[in-house]
Amino acid sequence: MGSYQYTAGEKDVNKVLKYQQEQLNDMAAQLKQGNASLVARIKDSEELLQSLGYTLPQAPRKYGENNAAVPVPVTESWDAIVAQAEKQVTDAPELEDFLTEAEFQQAYRDLERIDEEFQKCTGLNTTDTAVLLVAAAMQTLRWVLTPKIGEPYDPSKRLTDKEGDAHVKKYKDAFVEKHKRTGSNPGGWAAEKKSQGHRMRQSEGKTWIEIIESGVPYDTIKGTAALGLGIGGTNHRCKTLGHDPILGWVFGTANILTNTMTLSDLRTYRVEKGYVQPPLIPLPLLIEETAGRIQADPHLLPAALFRQAVHYASDLFTKEGLPVPLLGSFHETLAGELYASQYDFLCFARDAGLESASAVLSILINMVIGLLHGLYYNEERDGERKLYEVRTRKILLYANMLSAAGNTAVAAFTKDAKLLDIGGLVVTVSRLYTDSRFIARAKEEFIQQYLDEEWRRIEKDADDMLYIL
Structure with missing residues (x-):
């Protein structure tokens, strides 16, 4: 195997070169043989002419002075030439098959000369x-x-948690007032449950009004210590995907619809009666439950999305803020360290x-x-x-x-x-x-x-x- 790697097109070129080399060698042998025969015939003819008393011309004749224009030969297409070469050349020829060492060295010298010319230009x-x-x-x-980057956000622009909640309460009230079905708004969204009995109504899940007015499940801390989740009041925002400024639109909304909490490592737990409870909920089941809730009531999804947006607004300017997006899913330790140093989404x-x-x-x-x-x-x-x-x-x-x-x-x-x-x-x-x-x-x-x-x-x-x- 030679020193060079060839593409498919270059291999075709090598085959054509090999094929043409073989043709040229055959032509050279035929020309050599024909030329020897022609020289002998010319010599015999000259001797005969001299014996008959003719004087031979001292200068060769010039040809082509009055000839018509030489026709341009019609060449075959490249594909046709490659097809002919493949019939005659069955192996995979390489440059070493055509060029001598001296020719290789000359090619390298030419390349160096071209490179020097390019650098000069x-x-x-x-x-x-x-x-x-x-x-x-x-x-x-x-x-x-x-x-500089990485500086803390201006503390004067921060809010307390209570101030953040108060800041968005008017938006929640306005949303409910706009969409609730009343006598003056008969085309509004219905919020009544169909089942009888407290437990049966609970199994239906929250109505869209309950979603708007209740807290988000991924804010729950109770029950996490027993599960060894390491979640507390100071770090729960960087450990739950509902607080992620990007992923939260998907997982936070799904958590609100299904009353669950998804951690940054995609583990999901049910939240019931204010406690995070086992067992783990597989991701496919979370998706299935979310789709079921959306199909059960078309008003639940816009309500959940609005509740997610409202929660973002309540947390964004608070002292703890929201974590850097996406980082917690890839490097939870770094995300936690940045969050602990008050480098949040605003920063x-x-x-x-x-x-x-x-x-x-x-x-x-x-x-x-x-x-x-x-x-x-x-x-x-x-x-x-x-x-x-x-x-x-x-x-x-x-x-x-x-x-x-x-x-x-x-x-x-x-x-x-x-x-x-x-x-x-x-x-x-x-x-x-x-x-x-x-x-x-x-x-x-x-x-x-x-x-x-x-x-x-x-x-x-x-x-x-x-x-x-």
Whole structure:
């Protein structure tokens, strides 16, 4: 097996090359044999002409001066050529089957020469370096002026739990008043149970009004100690999915409909008479019960969603707040540590906004620098626009990398992770991907253009050999 790995298309090319090599070898042998015979006949003819007293011409005749245009041969399609090659070549030929060691070395030297030419055409000059320094300075100034992340939320904007409950009570009352069926609102939602007897009515579950007016089941703490769940008043929000700002819309709503509590590890327990009680409820059963409740009364789902939204509103600005979304499901320990240090959803949302703004500003700086560098383009001096664009991409890429490296070094030296410019780092990583691909494609086109020119030269040489002008 050779030194190279080949794609399916490259294997087809190798087969065609092998097939054509065999054809050329056969043609060369036939030409050699025919040429020897022709030379002998010419020699015999010349000797005969001389014996008859004819004088032979001293210069060869020129052909093609008055000939009609040579017709262009009609070539077969590539698929047809591959099909012919596959009939004749049954193995899997490799480059080592066609090229000698000297030819390999020549190919490597050609590649190095093309690479040096590409680097020469796309290397940064004095003007490019000046633009690069300006870009790096602007990117660095951006993250220096960006506020730290991870700071506590302004305590003056926090509410107590009672203030939070009072804040949303009016919304609950307004929702019930709007949808409750009364004499003045006969088209409202019915809230009566069908069964007779207290236990039978309990088995029906809560009505939509009871869902709105009662507490959410995932706030329950009683009974968790006996189950060893490690849930208390200070950490129950980061341990239950009903409080997750994203997952809560699914699990919190399902818990409200089924009177259950789902933990961050997806374990679900029933909540009855104010206590969390065993046994565990499998996730498929929770989904089945939720679907059953929704089908039983179409008003329960909008009521549960509203109750979930109201609970978010009551907890969001309180001292404990809501946990960072999704984190508890992937790393409960880290989520608990952040929550204990009062880093909650409000802090996360604020920092996400800061980093988003930082990323947008980084992108805008890149756009301005790209436009600025484009103003210096001169076709006579800089050559093709595509190659000049490679220089622009290099400037932007190097500037973002210098800024990111400086930011990371400062954060590491001060041991303060809050100084990390996450938005800028994301932009830098994206540029590493996009700019590297752009430069690689430009280099590939440069090499292909060189090969095309070389092939046209070879074609011209072949024409000159075949048709004596």
